[in-house]
Amino acid sequence: MITRTPIAVHCEEVEPEAPVSDTPLGDWQRQLRDVIRDPAALCRHLGLDVEWSSGARRGHDLFPVRVPLAYLSRIRRGDPNDPLLRQVLPLGAEGDAVRGFVDDPLEERDHTPKPGLIHKYPGRALLIASPTCAINCRYCFRRHFPYADNAPSMREWERTLDYLREDDSIREAILSGGDPLASPDRRLAALVERLEAIPHLKRLRIHTRLPVVIPDRVDDALLEWLGSTRLQKVMVLHINHAQEIDEAVVAACARLKAAGVTLLNQSVLLRGINDDVDTLAALSERLFEAGILPYYLHVLDPVSGAAHFDVPDDEARDLVDALRQRLAGFLMPRLVREVPGERSKTPL
Ligand code: SF4
Secondary structure (H helix, E strand, O other), rough: OOOOOOOOOOOOOOOOOOOHHHOOOOOOHHHHOEEEHHHHHHHHOOOEEOOHHHHHHHHHHOOOOOOOOHOOOOOOOOOOOOOOOHOOOOOHHHHHHOOEEEOOOOOOHHHEEEEOOOOOOEEEEEEEEEOOOOOOOOOOOOOOOHHHHHHHOOHHHHHHHHHOOOOOOOOEEEEEEEOOHHHOOOHHHHHHHHHHOOOOOOEEEEEEEHHHHHHHOHHHHHHHHHHOOOOOEEEEOOOOOOOOOOOOOOOOOOHHOOEEEEEEEEEEEOOOOOOOHHHHHHHHHHHOOOOOOOOOOOOOEEEOHHHOOOOOOHHHHHHHHHOOOOOHHOOEEEEEEEEOOOOOOOEO
């Protein structure tokens, strides 16, 4: 049995603000704009004490709070240990230096041949299609990424895309970020139009958390450009806990599948959030119900500020062995680590 570490901030039940469910959310762009950006506001919305320890503010100053209201509505009120809250709530421990935890754990800055392009693995290249996210996950391995140096204009994209045009071993373009779907559809459609004009490209992969945290992002405009490209479409979602998948997420996934998108999920194994067999089994079951295949379970990338989420390798292997006793093979995610310099993910 894994012991859950209690959250290290002072949060007692107080009178909540108006329930989020009573507030009209508006379209996805408005929801993206109207995210919660302050730890005290986050606490107030959830009926938690706003008498913050200096630690919460310290973590927020290093990597700001960002929580969409649609995601907030799935967090249990009055529970400081809620597994969704823990993904977005800053802790003072984020400011502690921990040996082995660094700003660029995957050494991506060494694999950026053009602004906005990361080429680490053979056959595929990753485009930083948006410098922002809808949500700021406290364990994010790109929490220190220099997005300002990797946000090409549409004109600069042309030079970056030349890299793809000139390398016919690249079969797959991966849109990442930030969250690529935080970009407007017009910009994404223009980018994908250029990608599909490169004859050797076969697949378009999109790494995104937006259909999960703001399901309204999956609207007609998105489905129009996504559904009409000649490229095979794969969307890799990022969901760590079954509680993140509400009916709005299920409906968004159904629309994506109807547009010909293959849906996969990658999770991160996180201390205090999903580090027990029951939670991981429930996640796989719920993913499959929503039409999403469990793909990867990543051990934490050692990014500075996230050491308190770490689960040791031996414990991770034991968890996955126990999970295998519970689930059909197609519900089993692959336990992997990303090792800088390796040509693929490394199975544990
Ligand atoms: S959505 Fe993805 S890229 Fe954005 S903060 Fe979360 S983990 Fe990082």
